[in-house]
Every structure is written in structure tokens, then in C-alpha cells.
Amino acid sequence: MSQTDIVARSRYWEDVSEGEELPPLELDLTTTMIIAGAIGTRDFYPLHHDRDFAQSQGFKDIVLNLMTSGGYAARLVTDWSGPEGEIKKLVQRVAIPAHPGDKLIWNGKVISKRIEGNEHLVDVEYAGRVAAGVHCSGTFTLALPSRSSSH
């Protein structure tokens, strides 16, 4: 995947069908990635960078923070839609914590297509899973360009 690939993938609303599955996004989480995510989101809660603190709270290791998870989920969706896919809404539910060493796999599926006012919308359901189960799930609403209203 590169910037050119993402642009080339750009989708029109007309080309999307309900039930379509998004190409999965697979990540091998490391301590460095989790801490870089915490710093990049300015989230200094020790659970996301301090293993001793995480263990004192009953976790086996540091935990991927919410905003970085949201960033991964958004990447799953815009890697598929291309940059013209405008994120209008994001619902995020975090369940099982993700830790260093986990393989985190994101999947998504188009659950509906609709037109609201001038906007051509699609709803995508997504989930990120680790071996222990669902880490984070929810939906995105995206506005896509339409062939009928391209300018």
C-alpha cells in the first residue's frame, strides 16, 4: 500500500455494494507501536506506556489506547474508500485490551448504502480482533463521491 495505491483505489458510491467486504488490515503490535500511539495522541495515562503500572492494574502488559485503535479502524476504511471517502460518523466500542505481541486484525463490511440530501453515504461495520476476541468494534458512516454529481 502506498499513497498512489490509495488514490487509485478511490471509490464512487455507485461502485459499492451492500455486503461488500473491505480488505483486512493486519498488524503485529509491538511495545514501540503502542507507546508511539499513546504519544501521537497525547495520551499519557500510564496504562499505555508503563508495564509496571499496567500489571498493577491487573493487565498482563501495556494496553493499546482508544484513539490509536480509532486511527487503525479509520485507516481500514479509508485504505478501502480512498481519500475521497469522507468520515462523517464513527462509533467505537472497546472490549478486550490489545497488548504488545498481539496480532490485531481489522475487518469491515458495507452494511448499507443511502442518499441523504446531497450526500451519498455508506455504512461500514468493522471489528478489530486479537486472539482473545474482539478488541474494538463499531461502525463508520462515509460520504463517497457519486458519478451523478461529480464536478
Place this chain on the structure above:
Amino acid sequence: MGADIYSELVAMIGMESPPQTCVDECSKDMIRHFVEPIKDENPLYTNDEFAKNSKYGGIIAPPAMMYTWCLAPIWGPDGQEVKWREEVRRKDNPDPLSLVITKLEEAGYTLALSADITYEFIKPVVPGDRITSSEKLIAVSQEKKTRAGVGYFTTYVRTYWNQKGEVVCKQNYVNYKFKPQEA
């Protein structure tokens, strides 16, 4: 005792935090630091030339970055030094989340989980923007038992706006404050 806490929480519904303005302006550097661990190659976030020719006319911040605009710094040149954001909230702002957390912690509900977050993105945040946000308590549950323990769900809506006063995002947030339950 549980019933008393519940009615005290209900009495707080509608309470709003004082607006907090982010110490940092949105910048290309902050955007790059966000997308770096995510390895997000969306050119709207990092490619000036592509972004200039897009409908936005320039680089935009990833929408998923929104909550970062309301996190307090852990140090400031004015001598402010704190361990992490919840302490800042509690010290400086009588905001509903801090008051709910404090009240529930005093009653022994020491653990917390974010149950559900919904962001509605209204306008992109762009480099140069300075974001202000404020949070309002909108709902409180009765004491509820879950697999994690027993505690209270409280729901907040946070509104984000830019320096022109334009609302850029509304975020609904559910917090579950609980204590482990003995088997």
C-alpha cells in the same frame, strides 16, 4: 447507599464543563505524529500537493484524532506539572466527568471503562486551528452489574469548535465506573 449515589448523580444531569482550549494549534507535525504509528498513507493528512488539489484545499487532520485536541499537557512553562490528564481535570475544572469520577471513587467504584464512543464529524480540523471543547453530562444509569463488576454508566456529550466558533465535532461518550464484584 446505592440509591443515594444514584439520586446525587441524577441531580448533576445537564451540568457542563467550562470550555477548555487546546494548548497546541493543529499542525502538520502533530498530524504526522498521529499517523506515524498507524502508518496511515491517506495523502490528505501528509501530502501538501495532493491535499491542495482536493476539495479541502489543503491538509486536514485525521478525524479519529479529535479527542487529542482536548487532552491537557503533562507539563507547562507556568509551572504546571501533573502525572496525567485525569488529575488535571480534577484539579482545574469542575467538569461533570471529574465530579462523577471523584464521587464514585470515594464510594469505592475505583475502576473505569469507556463503554461506547460516537463521533459526529461536522467540519475538518486543519493546521492552524485551535480547538476548544466542553462536555455535558446527559444521562446516568442505576447501579448495574456487568462481567467486570458493579457500577454506574454515565453519558456525556462533548462539543468541539474551532477559533471561528464553528462546531467541528460532537462526541457522545459513555463511562462505566465500577468496583470488582466478589464471586
